[in-house]
Amino acid sequence: MKIALLILAAGNSSRMKTAKQLLPVGDKTLLGLTIENALKTHVEDIFCVLGANSTEIRSNIKDYNIDIIENLNYTEGVSSSISCAIKYLEKSSFDAALIMLGDQPNIKADYLNALILNFKKKPDHIFASKYSKKNGVPAIFPLKYFPDLRKLQGEKGASDLLNNDVLDVKTIDMKVDLTDIDTPEDYKNFIK
DSSP: OOEEEEEEEOOOOTTTTSOGGGOEETTEEHHHHHHHHHHTSSOSEEEEEEBTBHHHHHHHTTTSSOEEEEOTTGGGOHHHHHHHHHHHHTTSOOSEEEEEETTOTTOOHHHHHHHHHHHHHSTTSOEEEEOSSSEEEEEEEEGGGHHHHHTOOSSSTTHHHHTOGGGOOEEOOOOOOOOOOOSHHHHHHHHO
């Protein structure tokens, strides 16, 4: 089964007021930490979707063995990054896409691998992460949902798909810190 891991990192970090992808975390960056977690998974094909500040970010992550997808429409919201990446993946023969955010540094490879393992047992289902009141990313989507992902628009990302009762979205029972870093306060708390 060929799975693509997509790291969404195209946003302009409006609440952070600086490129949060490049915020320092020890001797790494916030995005670098997320990429390193992704590289420890059982997925061979890892892609990072860039948009705002792409030249600077691309230069910062050039040493990682990942492919870059450029989202020229990043100002249209996170859905545009998903749509752009899925269009790119459809040129190849992927069976599924695991979508994660570039600003969730506490999500480790063991959690991502657990999502993948559960998905492989039931490859017709979407497997999502369980937040307090809804499902979200990281989430893995089988190929049959690529057309739906390609049509997404706006800031909601894949939320409507992940919280659609008709689709029978599965979650896994595993403790994970799904915190994403959006504000200077989030970053300070994470660094502590």
